Amino acid sequence: DVVMTQSPLSLPVTLGQPASISCRSSQSLAYSDGNTYLNWFQQRPGQSPRRLIYKVSNRDSGVPDRFSGSGSGTDFTLKISRVEAEDVGVYYCMQGTHWPPITFGQGTRLEIK
Amino acid sequence: QVQLQESGPGLVKPSETLSLTCTVSGYSISSDYFWGWIRQPPGKGLEWIGSIYRSSGSTYYNPSLKSRVTISVDTSKNQFSLRLNSVTAADTAVYYCTSIPSDALDVWGQGTLVTVSS
Numbered sequence: 001d002v003v004m005t006q007s008p009l010s011l012p013v014t015l016g017q018p019a020s021i022s023c024r025s026s027q028s029l030a031y032s033d034g035n036t037y038l039n040w041f042q043q044r045p046g047q048s049p050r051r052l053i054y055k056v057s058n059r060d061s062g063v064p065d066r067f068s069g070s071g072s073g074t075d076f077t078l079k080i081s082r083v084e085a086e087d088v089g090v091y092y093c094m095q096g097t098h099w100p101p102i103t104f105g106q107g108t109r110l111e112i113k
Numbered sequence: 114q115v116q117l118q119e120s121g122p123g124l125v126k127p128s129e130t131l132s133l134t135c136t137v138s139g140y141s142i143s144s145d146y147f148w149g150w151i152r153q154p155p156g157k158g159l160e161w162i163g164s165i166y167r168s169s170g171s172t173y174y175n176p177s178l179k180s181r182v183t184i185s186v187d188t189s190k191n192q193f194s195l196r197l198n199s200v201t202a203a204d205t206a207v208y209y210c211t212s213i214p215s216d217a218l219d220v221w222g223q224g225t226l227v228t229v230s231s
Contacts, residue, residue: 094213
């Protein structure tokens with residue numbers, strides 16, 4: 001199974017400041033079709049997860065442009081340019097290249113300082 | 114828009130079978146996309162259980178659960194279902210139905226807590 005490792009696991013951020021979450025995979029997520037199936041999800045308190053980013057850097061509909069994804073191979077990053085109060089929650093990376101099984105990172109809890 | 118809604122018992126006895134149904138509205142599940150299940154033990158992270166691809170009927174399961182899991186589709190009711198056999202307390206979790214791992218669609222149910230206890 002592909003192991004997804006996120007850091008940090010806890011991320012206190014001041015409102016208006018940037019935030020960055022790292023996700024590393026135990027093997028390259030580049031697929032033979034030219035795509036890299038690395039997604040990012042946000043789970044606000046008491047809510048279901050929702051996808052923010054798919055295939056490394058594509059924002060889902062309705063996702064603010066302060067969220068961006070980047071990376072390749074085994075190293076990926078989710079960045080929030082200016083954290084807002086509504087961004088509090090847990091963020092997960094997920095790989096869909098080498099499946100089954102689909103695997104998730106442990107989650108990074110973002111909180112406001 | 115596409116909406117998913119889980120239904121099923123909130124309490125299951127150890128060694129029995131957990132059965133959940135996901136009703137899809139706003140889209141015909143026989144058309145396209147993957148449909149699957151994710152679970153989240155209280156206070157913990159996300160675990161993929163399995164998915165079914167409707168156009169082919171192919172099913173994909175987490176190897177860690179494969180011997181106990183069945184995912185099926187009922188196109189006449191626009192529903193898909195999860196059965197997990199021989200449950201233990203470790204199967205206590207919030208269960209989400211979702212369109213994972215479809216690229217073009219990301220939709221989740223509200224989740225349903227299933228507790229395994231006698």
